[in-house]
Amino acid sequence: MTKEISSDVDHEVLAQQVSLLGGKVSQLENRVSDVLLRLADIEKLNELREQAPLTTAQTLAELSGRGTTPKNSRSTAALGTARE
Secondary structure, X not given: OHHHHHHHHHHHHHHHHHXXXXXXXXXXXXXXXXXXXXXXXXXXXXXXXXXXXXXXXXHHHHHHHHHHOHHHHHHHHHHHHHHO
């Protein structure tokens, strides 16, 4: 009979430990999920950070190219006429 009691106690202890481990695994899964979400946000921010210099360069190229457009040439001519 003591073997049965001992065996029941062992099973109860194992069940408690498995239950505790299950909770810890759930917590780890939640943390991993949070980390993956943060990583996705960081990757998006990195893409934007990498895109920013390209966008700036394109904008500067467009702005520098506008100095030779007919619209600006007329404005320059009008300024020259106004000065005279």
